[in-house]
Amino acid sequence: QVRLVESGGGLVQAGESLRLSCVASGMPFGISTLDWYRQAPGKLRDLVAQITGGSSSNYADSVKGRFTISRDNDKNTVYLQMNSLKPEDTAVYYCTWRDYWGQGTQVTVSS
Numbered sequence: 501q502v503r504l505v506e507s508g509g510g511l512v513q514a515g516e517s518l519r520l521s522c523v524a525s526g527m528p529f530g531i532s533t534l535d536w537y538r539q540a541p542g543k544l545r546d547l548v549a550q551i552t553g554g555s556s557s558n559y560a561d562s563v564k565g566r567f568t569i570s571r572d573n574d575k576n577t578v579y580l581q582m583n584s585l586k587p588e589d590t591a592v593y594y595c596t597w598r599d600y601w602g603q604g605t606q607v608t609v610s611s
Contacts, residue, residue, distance in 0.1 A: 501525075501526045502524075502525070502526040502527045502597065502600045503523075503524070503525045503526055503602075504522055504523075504524050504595045504596070504597060504600055504601065504602035505522065505523045505524075505595075505602055505603070506520060506521065506522045506593065506594065506595050506602045506603065506604060506605040507520070507521050507522075507523075507605055508520040508521050508605060509592075509593060509605030509606045509607045509608075510606075510607070510608070511608045511609075511610065512585055512607075512608070512609055512610070513609070513610050513611075514585060514586055514587055514609055514610065514611050515584060515585065516585055516609075517581070517582060517583045517584075517585065518582045518585065518607060519579055519580070519581045519582070520536070520579065520580040520582065520593055520595075520605060520607075521577055521578075521579055522534070522536075522577065522578045522579075522580075522595030522602060523575070523576060523577050524576045524577070524578070524595070524597065525576060527597055527600070529573060529576040530553060530573045531553040532553055532597055533550060533551065533552045533553060533597075534550070534551055534571070534578045534595060534596065534597050535547060535548075535549070535550045535551075535595070535596045535597075536548045536549045536550075536569060536578075536580045536593060536594070536595060536596075537593070537594045537596055537601075538589075538591035538592065538593045538594070538607075539591055539592050539594070539604075540588075540590060540591040541591075543591075545594070546560060547560060548560050548563055548567065548580070548593070549563065549567055549569040549580060550569070551569045551570070551571055551578060555570075555571060557569050562588075563582075563589075566582065566583050566584045566585075567580060567581065567582050567583070568580070568581040568583075569581075578595060580593065582607070585607075585609045586609060587609045587610065587611045588609075589607060589609050590607060590608050590609050591606075591607060592604040592605065592606050592607075593605050593606075593607055
């Protein structure tokens with residue numbers, strides 16, 4: 501049974517940082533590509549960042565230079581370090597693998 505459990509969201513002010521974590525189980529973590537998506541109120545879900553099994557990464561243009569995705573294969577955990585947060589980063593952030601999604605974690609950035 502695949503489980504993806506996100507944590508680390510919260511309420512911060514613009515310019516501050518947060519680190520999201522996603523603990524995965526029930527899947528071949530070490531060789532898997534995992535994604536972080538986000539969904540803002542009234543908007544579709546958008547891909548934020550992706551990391552492959554070989555730790556190659558890709559980012560949405562809107563977060564390049566501010567967000568960093570990383571993984572710890574010993575802990576079956578993928579991280580999203582978010583720096584210089586902006587109000588437009590406010591959304592529910594989801595960790596995904598193939599068709600599996602976590603429950604999401606809310607990030608709210610106040611101006």
